[in-house]
Amino acid sequence: MPRRKLRVKAADSARINTELTELRTRLEIHTEWPEAVLAEAEEAAERPRMPEHDATDLPLFTVDPPGSRDLDQAMHLARRPGGGYRVHYAIADVAAFVRPGGAIDTEARRRVETLYFPDHRVPLHPTRISEDAASLLPGEPRPALLWQLDLDADGALVLADLRRALVRSHLRLDYAAVQRAVDLGADEQPALLAVVGRLREQQERERGGISLPVPEQEVEETLHGYVLGYRAPSPVDGWNAQISLLTGMAAAELMLDAGIGLLRTLPAAPAPAYERLRRIAAALDVDWPQALPYPELIRSLDPEAPLDAAFLNACTGLLRGAGYHAFDESRGLPAPADPGHAAIAAPYAHCTAPLRRLGDRFAQEVCAAVAAGAEVPDWAREALPGVPALMAGGDRRAAEVERACVDLVEAELLAGREGEEFRAVVIDVDERRPGSGTVQLREPAVRARCDGAAAGGPGLPLGRVIDVRLTTADPATRTVRFATA
Structure with a gap:
């Protein structure tokens, strides 16, 4: 994500690093890998399951923060003959490296997701896989789940296809580089990402979906110590996120049609929650006409303005309650009565970050099997009912880590x-x-x-x-x- 930093007094790195080590110990977060996991990772990296279809000629590119090596996604965009757009979206095929029931699988189910500390990243998978053999690094052939997503001229999805394929990323970009390319009009791919991203944002508006532009606190280590800043989403953030959302929505529909899968759900907020927001809006002099839909109000606000920022902070309460729902109707595990995600205003699945999030591997495997007209593998089918509880625990721990790290640096700075x-x-x-x-x-x-x-x-x-x-x-x-x- 692009960053806008406010430079302030830096907190001493050595002292904070010691406290962060103690924090990991208190939270029982293991940074070391069992020898069996490392040995299995080395073997898997040398001999992954390789797909038959070769798509390495597709000039994919990645968009990630500078220095990132765990690259889950790569994309290519094109205009379709006769109108509309075609998005190819490759997602790292982690299942090609993880043996069901093996040492890596067992450890990943214990870790659940990658945890981010200011001084250290605790990855979901060994770095031999997550930052090397499975990562979509430029110039390297990699097994992937390759989505083809065809859009009409307005950006609406008209066709979704998925297959396992061997891919090769041709270019690695960061958010600032994409923004520069868009501003200069120097590269077709960033320009198309801007076009498709804006069309998908318009589709989101028409669905009634919403993204809250609330700046987040962020800790960064510098040569002089740790500093705190606010990170605000940029246009490139939004366009890139729209491609991931598009894929997650296509995956959700695919799984719902098949009667088996893993959804990310968020119930609609109750009426009293909106009534409370209207009272807060009135107290803050935020103009919210009765006829103006809530999503349109959010889009009209400026997160840099104090009154608007306070209102946006209050709006985050509507996003609480997100969770995972596994279903397998052939085995008596029903899909949710309301499968939608209230903020996205559509059914949605997490499936685009399998290097960093456990549940994505299971959603990917279901989608790949359904798209191929094959049976979902027993290892994925049998694990599905327990995945929501694992992910809920992982989400709680990640939130606890993030809050504890920010609290620590705040206290040290002051x-x-x-x-x-x-x-x-x-x-x-x-x-x-x-x-x-x-x-x-x-x-x-x-x-x-x-x-x-x-x-x-x-x-x-x-x-x-x-x-x-x-x-x-x-x-x-x-x-x-x-x-x-």
Whole structure:
């Protein structure tokens, strides 16, 4: 993802790295690999299952952050004769390297997903596979699941096909390089990604789907130590995400038609949740006409504006409750009554990041079998019912790791500055205790609890810029607290 950084005082790397090591120990996160896993990974890397179809002449390219080596996806875009577009989307075929029931499979089911610490990445699969033999690195032939997705002139999907194929990425790009190429009009592929991405965004609008443009906190290690910044999505982020969403939606429909699969679901928010948002909008002077649909309101907001940012933060509550649903109707495991994902406004499946997310391998295998008119392999079919629970646990652990790392760096950045005052935006207010809530500092990029007025006094002014005083910055407990100044 592209990054927009605010440079502030850096926190000492050596001290934080020691604390991060202790954090991994407390969370029982294993960074070492059993010898049996490493041995199996080496053997698999030398002798993967190779597909019969050769598509290495297809000039695929990847879009990833600079320095990334675990490359799950590569794409090629073209205009179709007579109108419309054709998207080829290759996804790393992890199943070509993982023996069902073997050492790698067992370890992956324990790890569930790749975990990201500021100083260390704890991968789902050994790096011999995830960053080498299975990764879609440029110039290297790789086994992949190759989707062909045909779109009409408006960007609507008219045909989806999937097959195992040998592919070769011809070009490796990062987000900034794609944006430069689009701005200069110098390369057809980035230009087509912009065209197709915008068409798919319009399709999303017409479905009633929504993506919240909320800047995220991000920790980065520099030569001077760790810094915190806010990461905001760029247009390239959105276009690239639309290709992945398109594939996940096609996969979901394929599995639903076959009566077996693994969906990523999100129920629609209840009416009281929208009523609460309308009250918050009114308090923040966010103009929300009764006739304006919620997704269109979100698209009209500016995440850089304090009042809009506070409202967008409140909107994240509607996205809670996402989960996985496995179904196999031939074995009495039904599909959900409502298979849709409320934010996407369509059925959807996670299937494009198998190097980093366990469930994607199972969804991929179901799709590949269905597309080939074959039976879903027993190893995938038998594992499906247990995958949602595994993924739920993995998601919780990943969220815990992310929050703990940010909390630690926040506390280290501010340690010793107790009593100082900062400008902050009130982005959330505790409804039970209006005098308390969450504030967001612009510099350094910190979000933390703020205890404001005493009981019976005025509440925190949601969405307003206020002065706050740092009362606590404790790295040992990863705690930062403010009070109104």
